[in-house]
Amino acid sequence: MLQVLLLVDLDNDTSVPVFQVCEWHSPEQLKKLLDLELRDGGEAESEILQRCRDAIRYSVKTRIILHIKSHTYVISIRYTYEVAPVFTLMEDAVLRKMIKVIGWEEGGDGIFNPGGSLSNMYAVNLARYRYCPDFKEVGMFSAPRLVILTSQECHYSISKGAALMGIGTKNVYTVPTDERGRMIPSALEEKIMLAKSEGAVPFMVNATAGTTVLGAFDPIDEIADICEKHNLWLHVDACWGGAAIMSKKHKHLLKGIHRVDSVAWNPHKMLMASLQCSAFLVRDKTSLLQHCHSARASYLFQQDKFYDVSYDTGDKSVQCSRKPDAFKFWLMWKALGSRELEQRVDRALAMARYLAEEIKKREGFRLVLEPEYANVCFWYLPPSMRNLPESPELWKKLHTVAPVVKQRMMKKGSMMVGYQPLGEKANFFRMVVISPQVSRQDLDFVLNEIHNLGKDL
């Protein structure tokens, strides 16, 4: 959306000095020119358009030398300040703002990644590096068996990461959750003790803020106590739930997040930056991210440059070129201001609340649990099943309803609402409400349509 603005604007904009590849400014000068600060209030469209012009003006333009077509200006972050001065500073500004919102008063570090899965993997890698930096060089062949602790409801990227990173899926110890899908702190401590008793080395805990299916928030504060006691890295996968921190009303869900070591937070979810926009944030101030991931390629990170090379942030990443995902979020924040971002969250959760209340009112609908976030999980019972006694047979029958209703809605094309089983629970629908433009009528439509599609089952 913003990219379109930018690109369309470009072709007719004579204010951009097209005969210069770049208009050089030092990082400190450019920071002043760009007014990077993100504020409570938003800005008018004309101001945002000017910010797009500025982004173009001070970016490196490849038109002259390489004659790439006029609107394919290089818009990647790549790896050094000199090739991406604007986006490097914007990434820095938006990361700092997110760090402030999280409440890390002494600052921190971070980077945007192509997806929350990779952010979670970065957390595992940093936690491992802090535990023993030597693994980076010598590998894990003679290491003690390392163990990651996470709830049984966590995102599958923890398990994928453990496999990729040579830790192994069996060394991801899953901690039981309570009836709402939240990690049970006492169970966490038991699992830590179990790992230790086996001679293994627990080195990190992954807490989830907003689980994928139920939208549950692990109790960060209590988990942080345990991590401090056992000296474990505490990562919070807040990819989905991180948005709640923008809301005074809902930030209690993330209570204690200022105490954790790292956070994955995807503004492309509830805050609705366009996909992909995933931040990885780390409380460390000792360049752990850089030390853990750097390869110091001499063809990129020359030390004989004429500017402060600490702005060459590329070596913090395991990638080489990256997309300038931070720009989307920076510009959006500029346009909307923190206040409107807060309202987005509040509106989305109010809508989820409305949907949950409707479900409770309507015959044939049953909540899986009271939502505390935007995930509304529910069963639909066709009339033929409504008077059956609670029994394994009922649940077995009910298990087949959601797949058929889903198939019918897709073939009709009327809507798409996902379903899944969970543990012992039969297939249920999961409706996730995020857009500020969803109306109550839309949600009524969803419930009516499910009934219409499934009433004969």
Next chain:
Amino acid sequence: MLQVLLLVDLDNDTSVPVFQVCEWHSPEQLKKLLDLELRDGGEAESEILQRCRDAIRYSVKTRIILHIKSHTYVISIRYTYEVAPVFTLMEDAVLRKMIKVIGWEEGGDGIFNPGGSLSNMYAVNLARYRYCPDFKEVGMFSAPRLVILTSQECHYSISKGAALMGIGTKNVYTVPTDERGRMIPSALEEKIMLAKSEGAVPFMVNATAGTTVLGAFDPIDEIADICEKHNLWLHVDACWGGAAIMSKKHKHLLKGIHRVDSVAWNPHKMLMASLQCSAFLVRDKTSLLQHCHSARASYLFQQDKFYDVSYDTGDKSVQCSRKPDAFKFWLMWKALGSRELEQRVDRALAMARYLAEEIKKREGFRLVLEPEYANVCFWYLPPSMRNLPESPELWKKLHTVAPVVKQRMMKKGSMMVGYQPLGEKANFFRMVVISPQVSRQDLDFVLNEIHNLGKDL
């Protein structure tokens, strides 16, 4: 560029049935409707526009239920056919075509990744998985020391990958290169024997097709002989050099690539798909990619769906949602045809050849080596240095020239040409020519400008 087309088109296009979330077709039906085949000839703009309309028509549209703004249709691949029917099939089609071009006659598998670094890491992970699938579950704590072999000129992602994946940078054994930057096969075999003599387990060789600095191509055929003999996975990092395979004239650079196990190839480089567009291709036909990376999340990969779930390709990735990068390349290939892609490569290499000849003609310029690809590496000697005898002092002086010229060109904004040292070699410029729109005049300008900026040094 293509995205703009698509988005702008959308808002005024009444042919798109906006009141349907999706128009359901089975994978086999949809394949016929989309005409996915990539041919030698290109298509007219009107046809390409129709293909964009079709892509929208058959994609899942989130407008109705979630009321995301009209032009932010979900355009991610995500993980399942049902949410990304069009892009799933297009990714499949373009991967098959690339596999065919590579010459894997029995087919293969693949996926698009956010960057070539990740593709190279996928190769390491698959090679490791083939060597011992158990590592996925148990980690590498009791594994023998694994060793990756690669040339000293390889991309730094091999080393970053080794660190991330628990193998360790010290277990990346670098093989010496010849004077042109190509891996020396006999030296490779020596390093393999060295690793074995140490009790370590060499399990993969990374050959580079188009090194970052010199544009060198490792001799794949000879390396494949060695890998077969020692039963090692052979990966080719052809992120940069893969484009040469499109050209009858230049494909010899990749001779033997049909024999390798996996290839990383970035169409966003010489073929100029917009960043990011990076394919990872694997010759295996036993679903190794799926087995190696799968986590089988029950909320996504339900087995009780009503279509062939082998089209749910998301579990081949270590990511969750992904961008539909394949679409950019598919559409570009449709528009240009294989023939025009071939001409792009031929033109780019002809331009590099022109630049090299100019450098040889001009006083004060000296080639680092004759280019065999698009990388033209050269020194500029200011007049004050031209009559100095070849000596360490000359090279020490010369080492300081490129950084100063670079600084001056950036402050002036006239162009950006990178420089770097390499081994014992003093800082030299590296000009990489890719755009079909670069003219000989542009290249003359580059050399003139370097002289103008550096003649007083």
